[in-house]
Amino acid sequence: xxxxxxxxxxxxxxxxxxxxxxxxxxxxxxxxxxxxxxxxxxxxxxxxxxxxxxxxxxxxxxxxxxxxxxxxxxxxxxxxxx
Numbered sequence: 001x002x003x004x005x006x007x008x009x010x011x012x013x014x015x016x017x018x019x020x021x022x023x024x025x026x027x028x029x030x031x032x033x034x035x036x037x038x039x040x041x042x043x044x045x046x047x048x049x050x051x052x053x054x055x056x057x058x059x060x061x062x063x064x065x066x067x068x069x070x071x072x073x074x075x076x077x078x079x080x081x082x
Contacts, residue, residue, distance in 0.1 A: 006037045007054040014060045022065040027077050055081055 010016045021030040038051060056064050069077040 005040060006033060007050060010057075012060075014058065016054065016057055016065075018055055018057070018065045019059055019063075019068060022068045022074070022077055022081070023072070025072055025074050025077065027074075027080060030077070030080065 006017055017033055018030065021027075021033065034051065034055070037054070056066065058064050066078060066081045069081055
């Protein structure tokens, strides 16, 4: 299955779809997006480290998705990201 490689996409401030979903406290959609990224043809040949790196990528200000989950007090999201 060919798909969109979400791990390479970000806006001009280096926000990824992960940052956005975490800020909006949307754990269900985050799980879906991560599973989609894992299932794409580009990701099948990559290691788990690439997914971990994507989930932990910093925004322009140096904040990761885990920072935002902590800021929001979202324990479920923080747990998933760890």
